[in-house]
Structure formats: C-alpha cells, structure tokens
Amino acid sequence: MASAAGSDPATKDDLKAVLQAIEKRFEQIDKRLDFHQNLLLVLIAGMIGSPFIIDYLARRRDAADRKALDEARRAVIALRELSTKDKKVAEALRIAGLL
Numbered sequence: 001m002a003s004a005a006g007s008d009p010a011t012k013d014d015l016k017a018v019l020q021a022i023e024k025r026f027e028q029i030d031k032r033l034d035f036h037q038n039l040l041l042v043l044i045a046g047m048i049g050s051p052f053i054i055d056y057l058a059r060r061r062d063a064a065d066r067k068a069l070d071e072a073r074r075a076v077i078a079l080r081e082l083s084t085k086d087k088k089v090a091e092a093l094r095i096a097g098l099l
Contacts, residue, residue: 076098083090083099093099 079089079093080099083093090099
C-alpha cells in the first residue's frame with residue numbers, strides 16, 4: 001500500500017501555496033503594524049509634547065507679566081521721584097492712590 005502523501009502529486013504544490021499565502025498574510029500584517037506603530041509613536045509624542053508646549057507658553061506668559069509689572073513699578077518710582085519736584089504730578093498720584 002502506498003502512502004496517501006506519496007500518491008498525491010499536488011500535495012507539495014498545495015503546501016507551497018499555503019506557505020506562500022501565510023507569508024503574504026504576515027507581510028500584510030507587518031505593513032499594518034508599521035502604520036499603526038508610526039501612528040502610535042506620533043500620538044505618544046503628541047501627548048508628551050503637549051504638556052511641554054503648554055508649560056513653555058505658560059512660562060512665556062508669566063515672564064511677560066513679570067516684565068510688565070517691573071516696568072509699571074519703575075514708572076511709579078519715577079513718578080514718585082518726579083512728584084517731589086512737581087506739585088501737579090504729586091496731586092495726580094494722590095488721586096490715583098499711588099502716593
């Protein structure tokens with residue numbers, strides 16, 4: 001009696017076709033995973049980058065606020081010095097509550 005595998009000449013070709021189909025399927029999966037992996041990397045980078053950008057913008061805003069306050073303080077100091085020499089400036093600062 002001959003074995004079933006040896007008597008069927010299409011067995012090797014069928015096996016080859018199945019292996020090729022499996023290999024093709026793995027290639028498709030790899031392509032999809034590459035796309036998803038890149039997408040995940042972009043999303044993760046975005047999540048990491050967003051807090052950095054928010055913090056950076058907040059620091060810039062705070063620095064601009066501090067600069068504006070420093071300039072206002074210097075202006076008030078200069079006006080107070082000027083008020084010792086000019087009565088109109090002194091009166092304006094009293095009305096504004098700065099003197």
